[in-house]
Amino acid sequence: DQQVKQNSPSLSVQEGRISILNCDYTNSMFDYFLWYKKYPAEGPTFLISISSIKDKNEDGRFTVFLNKSAKHLSLHIVPSQPGDSAVYFCAASGGAQKLVFGQGTRLTINP
């Protein structure tokens, strides 16, 4: 029962362009959503989050959009930089504290 899904295992984007990572969820009780970035052999690093009372949150080059009716969120990175190459996980929680993670999307930024 995969409650959080990232349907694209990988994404390749040219440096300087926009990267868009997508995430879908099925549990309507989720009310807090996060994006993490992970390099090999390291722990996930928190990037940005959004509460269900908002539909957009922005922090520098990172913007997260939430569409509650579609149960969909996306992370936009603009402009994309080589250091952004990593695996990106979306995660959700519904007041129970535990995070439910997607399977991850491997982002590669090409020069």
Add this chain to the structure above:
Amino acid sequence: NAGVMQNPRHLVRRRGQEARLRCSPMKGHSHVYWYRQLPEEGLKFMVYLQKENIIDESGMPKERFSAEFPKEGPSILRIQQVVRGDSAAYFCASSPNWLAGTDTQYFGPGTRLTVL
């Protein structure tokens, strides 16, 4: 401003041995979480603890796995009689006092357990 600390970073055990994984939360954080990541998969929740209390262990296997967060010292994830299927990366996260659904968890570097 030290982050979440985990040790050891790598642990090798033979089948049937015990594995002990340690986690020290960020300063000022009183909530600890353990997650497991199998190869090519996302992280899966195992257990959520506060000092001296297990709050949610719904993700813990029923046998061989236990966790604690004592009043003093790090949180410990203990796996008894390890099997090859326990080989994974185990991540600890911590968060400050919970504020109704807006709490962010910060992760440690993980312990990579290999069972021979």
